[in-house]
Amino acid sequence: MSKSPGxxxxxxxxxxxxxxxxxxxxxxxxxxxxxxxxxxxxxxxxAALASVAGVQSAQLRRDLAYCGPLGKRGxxxxxxxxxxxxxxxxxxASLQPVxxxxxxxxxxxxxxxxxxxxxxxxxxxxxxxxxxxPSEGRLGIRxxxxxxxxxxxxxxxxxxxxxxGSSAQSVGEQLANAGIQAILNFSPVVxxxxxTIAVNNVNLAIExxxxxxxxx
Amino acid sequence: MSKSPGxxxxxxxxxxxxxxxxxxxxxxxxxxxxxxxxxxxxxxxxAALASVAGVQSAQLRRDLAYCGPLGKRGxxxxxxxxxxxxxxxxxxASLQPVxxxxxxxxxxxxxxxxxxxxxxxxxxxxxxxxxxxPSEGRLGIRxxxxxxxxxxxxxxxxxxxxxxGSSAQSVGEQLANAGIQAILNFSPVVxxxxxTIAVNNVNLAIExxxxxxxxx
DNA sequence: TAGATTGTTAATCGATTAACAATC
DNA sequence: TAGATTGTTAATCGATTAACAATC
Numbered sequence: 001m002s003k004s005p006g007x008x009x010x011x012x013x014x015x016x017x018x019x020x021x022x023x024x025x026x027x028x029x030x031x032x033x034x035x036x037x038x039x040x041x042x043x044x045x046x047a048a049l050a051s052v053a054g055v056q057s058a059q060l061r062r063d064l065a066y067c068g069p070l071g072k073r074g075x076x077x078x079x080x081x082x083x084x085x086x087x088x089x090x091x092x093a094s095l096q097p098v099x100x101x102x103x104x105x106x107x108x109x110x111x112x113x114x115x116x117x118x119x120x121x122x123x124x125x126x127x128x129x130x131x132x133x134p135s136e137g138r139l140g141i142r143x144x145x146x147x148x149x150x151x152x153x154x155x156x157x158x159x160x161x162x163x164x165g166s167s168a169q170s171v172g173e174q175l176a177n178a179g180i181q182a183i184l185n186f187s188p189v190v191x192x193x194x195x196t197i198a199v200n201n202v203n204l205a206i207e208x209x210x211x212x213x214x215x216x
Numbered sequence: 217m218s219k220s221p222g223x224x225x226x227x228x229x230x231x232x233x234x235x236x237x238x239x240x241x242x243x244x245x246x247x248x249x250x251x252x253x254x255x256x257x258x259x260x261x262x263a264a265l266a267s268v269a270g271v272q273s274a275q276l277r278r279d280l281a282y283c284g285p286l287g288k289r290g291x292x293x294x295x296x297x298x299x300x301x302x303x304x305x306x307x308x309a310s311l312q313p314v315x316x317x318x319x320x321x322x323x324x325x326x327x328x329x330x331x332x333x334x335x336x337x338x339x340x341x342x343x344x345x346x347x348x349x350p351s352e353g354r355l356g357i358r359x360x361x362x363x364x365x366x367x368x369x370x371x372x373x374x375x376x377x378x379x380x381g382s383s384a385q386s387v388g389e390q391l392a393n394a395g396i397q398a399i400l401n402f403s404p405v406v407x408x409x410x411x412t413i414a415v416n417n418v419n420l421a422i423e424x425x426x427x428x429x430x431x432x
Numbered sequence: 433t434a435g436a437t438t439g440t441t442a443a444t445c446g447a448t449t450a451a452c453a454a455t456c
Numbered sequence: 457t458a459g460a461t462t463g464t465t466a467a468t469c470g471a472t473t474a475a476c477a478a479t480c
Contacts, residue, residue, distance in 0.1 A: 021447075023429050027422040031404060035381075045461065054406035057461095058449050065463060073462040074456040089429075096428050109325030110420075119421040121428075157431040158424070165251075182431035184423055188247060190270035198430035200423050204326075205335040206243040207400055207416050208374070212312050212337070213239050213305075214414035215373040215398035237471075261437065273437095274473050281439060289438040290480040 018089075022063045026086050028053045029060065033083040045076040096121050099156050101171055102163030103128040103141050106186055106204075110160060111139060123160070125150055144174075151178040158182045165189040172199075234305075238279045242302050244269045245276065249299040261292040312337050315372050317387055318379030319344040319357050322402055322420075326376060327355065339376070341366055360390075367394040374398045381405040388415075 018026075032052040036044055050060040064070055064077075067089055071077040098121050100107060110116075111126055126141045134140030142150070150156070159180045163171050168187035175183060182198040185191055188206075191199055234242075248268040252260055266276040280286055280293075283305055287293040314337050316327060326332075327342055342355055343363045350356030358366070366372070375396045379387050384403035391399060398414040401407055404422075407415055 019447080020430075024422065024426050027419075027425050028406065031422075047461085052406070054408065056449065058451090059447090061461095061463065062448080069463070071462050072456060073454070074460045076461065090425055091428055091432075092425065096424075098424070105328065105330050106325075109322075109329055112321065113325055113420070114321050115421055116424060119425065121421075121424050158427055160424075182427035184420075184427055190244065190268070192270065198427055200427055202418060202420070202423060203243075204329070204400075204418070205331055205337075206240065206247075207418060208312075208314070208332060208337050208376075209243050209306055209308065209335065210240050211374055211398035211400055211414055211416050212307055214236075216307075235471080263437085272473065274475090275471090277437095277439065278472080285439070287438050288480060289478070290436045292437065 018066045022066055023090070025053070025055065025059075025063050026067075026090060028055075029063070030083060030086045030090065030092075033079055033086065036079045037083055041079050043076045044079055044082075046071070049077070092120055094120075096158060097124040097154060097156055098122065098158045098160060099124060099147075099151065100126045100160045100162065101128075101144075101147070101175070102161060102187070103132075104162065104164065107160075107162035110162060110186075121158075124154065124156070144171075147174065148178040151175075151180060156180065158184070160184045160186070162186045234282045238282055239306070241269070241271065241275075241279050242283075242306060244271075245279070246299060246302045246306065246308075249295055249302065252295045253299055257295050259292045259294055260298075262287070265293070308336055310336075312374060313340040313370060313372055314338065314374045314376060315340060315363070315367065316342045316376045316378065317344075317360075317363070317391070318377060318403070319348075320378065320380065323376075323378035326378060326402075337374075340370065340372070360387075363390065364394040367391075367396060372396065374400070376400045376402070378402045 029049060032049055035052070046061045047057040050057040053060065067085055070082055070085060098116070100111060100123050103111060103126050107126070107128070111123065116123060123139065126139050127144055127147045128141050129144060130141070131143040132141040157180065159175050159182075161168060161172065161175070161183050165188045168185070168189045169191060172183060172185070172191040172193055176193050176197050180197070183191070183200070185199050185201045186203070188203055190201070193199060245265060248265055251268070262273040262277045266273040269276065283301055286298055286301060314332070316323060316339050319327060319342050323342070323344070327339065332339060339355065342357045343360055344357050345360060346357070347359040348357040373396065375391050375398075377384060377388065377391070377399050381404045384401070384405045385407060388399060388401070388407040388409055392409050392413050396413070399407070399416070401415055401417045402420070404419055406417070409415060
């Protein structure tokens with residue numbers, strides 16, 4: 001998933017020693033813990049947390065083992081302590097600046113989506129072939145020419161890629177050359193980039209097509 | 217993912233005998249073949265097609281083996297024939313009607329996204345707590361009360377779920393009860409539904425969080 | 433025929449799960 | 457102490473890859 005991917009596996013490159021799939025599930029656990037924290041729940045067992053996150057308890061314990069010993073045998077895990085530890089590991093402490101490239105139909109939609117900000121990611125700039133002046137509360141759209149400079153000046157690490165398939169590879173290369181480390185790729189092609197660049201693919205058309213197969 | 221997913225595995229339930237991950241990759245191959253067909257390429261080897269799709273040639277051949285013998289030894293695969301066969305298997309011949317539930321920030325964005333239609337999926341109705349009259353070229357938004365009836369009258373099989381996490385489980389159950397077979401779930405919670413319902417999860421916040429981990 | 437490439441089997445790899453000793 | 461639940465090891469399962477015989 002997707003993985004989904006659903007769906008399916010979607011990315012390349014391992015950075016630390018935590019397996020990619022485990023890292024993904026840590027995010028899942030983190031969200032479930034957030035829910036429990038707001039309900040003022042103090043401790044949670046691996047069985048309970050696993051059930052909310054939709055995994056097996058053995059898998060959850062194995063995943064958490066990568067984060068060091070965090071639970072208390074016979075009792076379970078302290079919700080807030082575990083949450084804080086996962087936030088630390090996933091690097092959620094800091095607000096991450098992100099750029100968005102390709103402001104067509106989907107790009108426009110994602111620009112106006114407030115869910116990213118809510119989770120600690122700020123879209124600091126948007127780029128497209130045709131630049132546009134900023135307007136009432138709307139981020140301006142810059143021409144592609146200024147992309148490289150901005151990435152380097154502001155030390156941006158992450159990009160959301162929403163350009164058409166026909167230009168995705170070339171824009172992906174520009175991003176990589178400018179120093180971008182990680183790309184969330186919504187374009188409908190597989191990018192061929194150096195292994196040091198992490199790429200997660202989200203292909204909405206394939207997700208639907210995939211579902212339609214399983215819906216008979 | 218990509219889940220890819222990125223990222224991760226994202227769905228439940230097997231319908232036929234083709235593995236879920238293979239089905240997903242078949243969609244990937246289909247898109248690469250489309251590209252080649254427009255370039256008037258006649259035949260393609262497993263090595264060439266695999267490279268475009270970003271997989272190993274052995275994996276591609278194994279995936280295609282589920283679709284029956286399609287290639288010619290010593291030569292490769294005929295682009296158009298293979299494409300047609302994959303479309304047939306994935307059930308892309310027919311246009312699939314889909315409903316969208318939850319027209320908040322992201323739902324609104326997806327409603328205006330034209331990529332779905334381009335791939336053979338038509339959003340035939342949208343639902344939200346607050347109904348809205350249709351306007352200039354814009355689909356009307358119906359109240360939740362009319363959802364069940366419409367699903368059953370029009371025999372809708374697929375739904376895109378964009379409601380907040382707090383109501384996702386309950387709306388998911390309503391969809392399942394009304395006869396929906398497959399759900400593309402954008403809400404940030406794991407749905408607990410009967411195994412007969414296929415669910416693909418797309419969690420944009422987790423995708424970004426996941427990338428930020430690998431971007432150091 | 434010689435060269436190329438498929439379809440398929442067997443080997444490898446990695447991820448999930450079961451089981452249980454450690455221990456709170 | 458008795459009961460519960462973790463952390464971890466070993467067993468299982470599934471998916472990927474390498475290798476090659478079949479064959480165009």
